[in-house]
Amino acid sequence: xxxxxxSPSSLSASVGDRVTITCRASQSISNYLxxxxxxxxxxxxxxxxxxxxxxxxxxxxxxxxxxxxDFTLTISSLQPEDFATYYCQQSYSTPRTFGQGTKVExx
Amino acid sequence: xxxxxxxxGGLVQPGGSLRLSCAASGFTLSTYSMNWVRQAxxxxxxxxxxxxxxxxxxxxxxxxxxxxxxxxxxxxxxxYLQMNxxxxxxxxxxxxxxxxSIYRSLVYWGQGTxxxxxx
Numbered sequence: 001x002x003x004x005x006x007s008p009s010s011l012s013a014s015v016g017d018r019v020t021i022t023c024r025a026s027q028s029i030s031n032y033l034x035x036x037x038x039x040x041x042x043x044x045x046x047x048x049x050x051x052x053x054x055x056x057x058x059x060x061x062x063x064x065x066x067x068x069x070d071f072t073l074t075i076s077s078l079q080p081e082d083f084a085t086y087y088c089q090q091s092y093s094t095p096r097t098f099g100q101g102t103k104v105e106x107x
Numbered sequence: 108x109x110x111x112x113x114x115x116g117g118l119v120q121p122g123g124s125l126r127l128s129c130a131a132s133g134f135t136l137s138t139y140s141m142n143w144v145r146q147a148x149x150x151x152x153x154x155x156x157x158x159x160x161x162x163x164x165x166x167x168x169x170x171x172x173x174x175x176x177x178x179x180x181x182x183x184x185x186x187y188l189q190m191n192x193x194x195x196x197x198x199x200x201x202x203x204x205x206x207x208s209i210y211r212s213l214v215y216w217g218q219g220t221x222x223x224x225x226x
Contacts (some may be wrong), residue, residue: 001169021208034212036152043216044144044152051212087152093213094157094166096142101151
């Protein structure tokens with residue numbers, strides 16, 4: 001099974017900050033990497049698919065990069081509505097494992 | 108509008124069974140592969156099961172193999188998860204999610220249904 005390791009597990013940031021979250025796969029997954037945002041009590045929301053493609057309707061301040069085993073989600077200028085938990089997920093093979101999540105909190 | 112609506116959750120004793128349903132609307136279920144994902148209280152997301160559009164391929168997370176069965180009825184536009192021999196650690200919100208065809212990302216999710224396993 002492919003393990004997904006996210007870092008950090010949590011971070012504190014201010015509105016306007018640039019935020020970077022990393023995700024590492026235990027083996028190459030090409031670009032089969034997705035990023036989701038989840039707010040309390042809600043279902044996850046797809047932000048990025050294929051490692052760097054922005055899902056329709058998602059603000060352009062979100063971007064993704066990487067290929068193989070190392071991936072990054074960047075929020076260029078953090079907005080109040082971005083405080084949430086973010087998950088990476090590999091869709092290269094089953095089980096379709098998720099990272100453990102990164103909680104982005106207000107500083 | 109694409110909608111996924113889960114039902115069937117509730118309180119069940121350890122060792123018991125539940126059948127979750129996911130009613131799909133706004134699209135033709137038979138065209139898409141589907142997944143179940145769960146989230147234990149205060150914990151992260153955990154992928155549970157996958158079923159291809161024709162049901163020819165089915166996969167499970169190791170801890171549910173032999174206890175859970177994913178199935179679909181394309182004619183009824185419905186997805187199911189039969190859960191047997193439930194354990195305390197199966198307590199979670201269960202989501203059904205539709206997979207995209209190419210990169211297999213989960214674009215559409217239901218609102219979730221809570222399963223509580225407790226005596």
